[in-house]
Amino acid sequence: MSARLLVDGRLARSGSSIDVSVDLDLSNPIGVSGPTGAGKTTLLRMIAGLEPDFGGRVEVTLDGQQEIWSEPSRGNLVPVHRRHVGFVFQDSRLFPGRTVQANLDYAIQRARAVGPVQDVDSMIRALKIESLLNQPAELLSGGERQRVAIARTLLSKPKLLLMDEPMAANDNAHRDALIAYLSDWLEKHKIPMIYVSHSFAELRRIVPQCLVMARGRVVAQGGAAEVSILSNETAVEDAGGFFHAATVLSADTVKGVLTVQVSLEETDSLKRMAAGDRVGFRVGEPASDFGALLQPEPNENERESD
């Protein structure tokens, strides 16, 4: 079953702007990473139709059917509720003043218009929220809230799943269970997903493919193992550098020489480089996490913080 997503256009904001042009194969889930303020969340919002000022193109092919969700000069053609995207927000966004059960029912009632909703009980058990059902949403902890939000979104029978840091507030044990359940669910329902996380470790466990965003642009795209990024991106960004994903060509552990290929052609900083220049880089743990600062490195200490 083929699924594609094309996003092409610009969203100007005061102080920053998002400028993307991607054509994604959604047969497998896709991850989006990048530093804070890179535009990851905004990209998801543009796809969902939550950015009314976005004047670019969004085109999807789901279940073999092509739909144009938005188009330049014609704006948003398909309203949010008709796109049938499931959006797990970073801040959960449960309805306050209602119980967990009522929050789930909200999704279930609307999903019934599309088709029967199944596996409600097994999902509630798997996401460990069965003991919370009668509690008011505002009394839940951050992790509990995220699990309820995930359940609510999955129960809404989405045709495309957009998840924005859905597990950030959960501890490792819950996260493992969540990832396992989500992977099974995606496998079973064959629903395409775009998954935003700043953690490559998390992304690699869920998605085979990744985009890396920085400053409102997609700066790298490829397999999760090849596209890597430093973990203290902001510090290096603040130093005036710019992140680029790179592919390791060879690693000579004896001589201590690493040969990498920076995969972007159009970057200005590359043009300013000459043989013999020192550049800063960091190899993450495991070694496939990699980022390069394509400018003389200002401070060695920066690399220590993690």
Added chain:
Amino acid sequence: MTTSDLQAIWLTALLAGTTTVLLVPLATPLAWWLVRSTSSARPVVEAAVALPLVLPPTVLGFYLLVILNPTAPVGAFWVSITGQSLTFSFSGLVLASILYSLPFMVQPLATAFRSVPQEMLEAASTLGASPRDELISVVLPAARRGFLTGSVLTFAHTVGEFGVVLMMGGNIPGETRVLSIAIYEHVETLNYESAHAMALGLLVFSFVSLWAVYCLTSQRVEVVRG
């Protein structure tokens, strides 16, 4: 208190009740539109809705008299379908009160709607809720206090209506002789005792209504803090 005074009190309650009950469904979409619309017509509509706050009621009453009297097109049309005049009738007073009390319903509703977080609406829309569904399933339940405040204010304001009734309702017992008009008539005919009794009742009622509104609004602040 005479039977005609009791009749005036009942009529006032009926007028205020009818106005409030009719204003809820009329003001809800209007307030929602005012909160959501980006149209350039919005400030115009907003100003028009707020007009009764600053306009002397006699001005509103005068124009209603001009528009609704049986020789004017609108008034004549009403007479042709109901056989009764809109001026100097209960139906006319209901219409006038709806216009006169419109801001007292619309503004608390708009405030309540505005305080519903955009985040909740976005969440609802991604769960498949149409804008209409959002209004019914998210906004209205969250705006309960706005409805209560708007209803109390509308009711109380309609009870206190005088200038408009004087202009286009007159003083017909059981039809348009509301409390304020009855008080005015008692003063005019030197029945100070009856005037006192009714005026004091109205004073106490208005105070209790406003007190209730302030209790409601201060409770809302606590909810937000919590």
Added chain:
Amino acid sequence: MLMTQRKSILWSRWLQTLLATLLVLVAANTNAAEARIAVASNFRDTALAIAEQLEAKSPHRYQIIAGSTGKLASQIVNGAPFDILMAADQRRPYELASLGLATPDSVMTYAMGELGLWWPKGPDVLKVEKLAELPPGQVCIANPAFAPYGDAAMAVLSAKSMDMDWLDGLIRVDNVNLVTAWVAAGQAQVGFVARSAMIAAQRKGETQVSSDELVWLEDHPPIAQAMVVMTRAANNPAAAFWVRQLSMESIQILLERDGYRIPQVIQ
């Protein structure tokens, strides 16, 4: 649970009351023998007494709506559902007839009003001329723009060729009843009052008047109070009964008791 139950009981009681009232209203509306009588403010109490008498001897029901003659007439022009107008002048009934709102041959003078000068703490001999010695803002009249008693008072003052500036200083109130109220309250020193209003005020015990404070003016233009039946009431038996009964002796006694003179010939 208890709260909701109690609430629903209250609610259903309220509904019952509403329904009962609606039924009563409907029943009242189907009773054809009902008439709305619009009366000049000064005639209000008298009209109520007449209504009481007529209701006692007939199945008809009467609603009395009081206001200044001008106001009532303009309300009728704008659609007010009155059946009879008991004006304080003759002009308005004829005007309404000429507009087609009233039956022309139903115009009839039913009472003559009497105008007096009420001047508590006034000079020994009360005379209109002495008013000129008062500073402006002390003399109260009904507004001549729409109150016939005010019109008559103005005519009296003009006949004494009072100074224009002095005339500008007159306190004009909405109707002739209020003149009595203003003088009683000390808001004005002197007032051009209606005999009917003075009698009504004394009957209510709100105003004490000694005879040396009050003089009835002989030379004011006649204040002929006329009535007219609206075209909408042409077939209303209650309205017809009201008109017929006005010339009966028991009603005429009432009129005289309340300070009106009976016109010589009922037209």
